[in-house]
Amino acid sequence: MRLSKLKWIGVMAAVAIAAVPALAQTDTAAGAGATTGSGQVGFTKTQQLSPQQQLVESDSQISRMEQAAGNVRRMLEAARAARDVVKTLCLNDKLSQIDVAVRSAKDRRSSRQLAVSRNDAELGNHEFTILTVLRQRTEQLSAEANQCIGEEATLIGESKVTTSVDPTLPPDDTWTPPDPNVVINPPSCTSCSN
Numbered sequence: 001m002r003l004s005k006l007k008w009i010g011v012m013a014a015v016a017i018a019a020v021p022a023l024a025q026t027d028t029a030a031g032a033g034a035t036t037g038s039g040q041v042g043f044t045k046t047q048q049l050s051p052q053q054q055l056v057e058s059d060s061q062i063s064r065m066e067q068a069a070g071n072v073r074r075m076l077e078a079a080r081a082a083r084d085v086v087k088t089l090c091l092n093d094k095l096s097q098i099d100v101a102v103r104s105a106k107d108r109r110s111s112r113q114l115a116v117s118r119n120d121a122e123l124g125n126h127e128f129t130i131l132t133v134l135r136q137r138t139e140q141l142s143a144e145a146n147q148c149i150g151e152e153a154t155l156i157g158e159s160k161v162t163t164s165v166d167p168t169l170p171p172d173d174t175w176t177p178p179d180p181n182v183v184i185n186p187p188s189c190t191s192c193s194n
Contacts, residue, residue: 068142090148
């Protein structure tokens with residue numbers, strides 16, 4: 001009886017040891033955006049791109065970053081035209097950060113092209129990863145720029161207030177104002193001593 005319990009524990013331990021690498025593989029295969037047990041978002045590559053595909057993707061990412069900069073620039077011009085100092089300062093800050101990210105991304109694209117021409121895959125992948133992070137940062141800054149505008153940007157046109165009175169309510173003409181000639185004495189003090 002005791003030998004069978006030891007065999008059973010040994011089999012369970014072997015299954016547990018075999019399952020650990022399989023669980024680790026499923027965690028990394030979950031892809032970008034998968035959350036780990038600690039609540040952190042993991043970053044893993046979902047697909048491998050060839051060096052030429054990475055160059056094309058780099059151009060696409062920079063194009064999206066420039067579009068985001070153009071959108072923020074238009075919002076900044078509108079805030080300046082409205083002479084809204086708070087929105088202007090906020091949007092100017094976000095646009096400055098986006099412009100720095102775009103310039104850095106263009107430099108990274110040039111470094112990426114040099115790495116491809118030298119067949120340096122490791123440096124090329126590094127530059128592509130940084131470019132991807134810069135694009136994500138630009139998207140975040142663009143979202144923050146939208147928050148600079150606030151809810152007012154969602155309203156289109158002038159607002160109009162209308163009131164309606166429920167016809168089933170009794171008329172209010174029974175109230176009469178108090179007579180200003182009537183003097184009312186204050187109540188007498190009950191706890192005062194004479």
